[in-house]
Amino acid sequence: MSEVGMTFNKTVQDPEKITADIKHQLMKEIRKFGRKYEKIFKLLEEVQGPLEVKKELVEFAIKEAARFKRRHLIQQLEEFLEKIHSDYFQDTPNM
DSSP states (O other): OOOHHHHHHHHHHOHHHHHHHHHHHHHHHHHHHOOHHHHHHHHHTTTTTHHHHHHHHHHHHHHHHHHTOOHHHHHHHHHHHHHHHHHHHHHHHOO
């Protein structure tokens, strides 16, 4: 195998591993004390992939926030989920 092919294989990661890493980072950020949620929303905005993956991660964050009784964060995450959903259907061409 050529050097370029080997380098390419090292940089491409498994989507499931990336999702697991994002979930781990979300858990760490949600546990932190205070109302600094910028990192959480930055992580969620940077998620690439189908709508289902984004929804899954936002729903995971909502459940995690509920575990730590972060009501304000839950409200913001629910609004974010609605925004993702509406943006997706606005961008989708009508069939």
